Amino acid sequence: METTPTNEEQQTTIAPPAERLAYSVQEAADMLGVHYFSIYRLIQRGKLKTCRALRGKLLVPRTELLKLLQTDLS
């Protein structure tokens, strides 16, 4: 017989959201509050380093975004 999990059980089985290591260009733009063309410009000018996903899509590492914000704040 199947039993439905209680609320408490459900809460314990949900894993905390893992910190993302990298974001798409659109996500990076949303996080920084800029248009995504600005992200492409930063990548092209070497101000933002990227990596590529398996199929070739550009990804911006979280560390790069933080670095950009740190230079912005300093």
Add this chain to the structure above:
Amino acid sequence: MNYYERPTPLQETANAEAMTVFAEHMKQFKSDCENLHNLERNLTTTANDAFKAALQSSGHQIQTDDGEDWQHGVKLMENASLCHRRTVTGLEFAIVETLPLNSGAKKDVVNSGHDVREVLQAFTRDQRQTFKFWKDDVTERVRDHLAEKYPRQDMSVVAESFAIKLDRAISQRPTQTQNQSRGVRI
């Protein structure tokens, strides 16, 4: 895959679906390309306007992140302006890009020089490169989307059709304006 073959009904469906999903990207891409084409078409006029502004020393002060002072000349695009200043060697021009971060705007000199036309041309070349970069990424995202939505189906022809559409938007070369053909010099 032979791109000259007629697409299958599934590929046609996938194309229509992907066009809907990426409609906003395509629209934005074409609109931004059009802005660049306009700038290329009106390059001489823009250079003249910037030169006049520089001679009059008009425009509000801008300090870039490297601590250099400039005066705003002409707005080129949403986040890019052609600025100027007087130096001991004559008038100097620069493209200043603003990155409006949540924590405050970053202002960078993208390129600079004493010849305003050259500064503008370098900027438009640079922008074209960025569009190619953008095109490659959007095409990969379309490929990614199709692979997830239609697993084990050959959708390369659909992704390729996106790349062609984006390429066409970039490659529209500006027609020579009268001013350019007359060789107006500053």
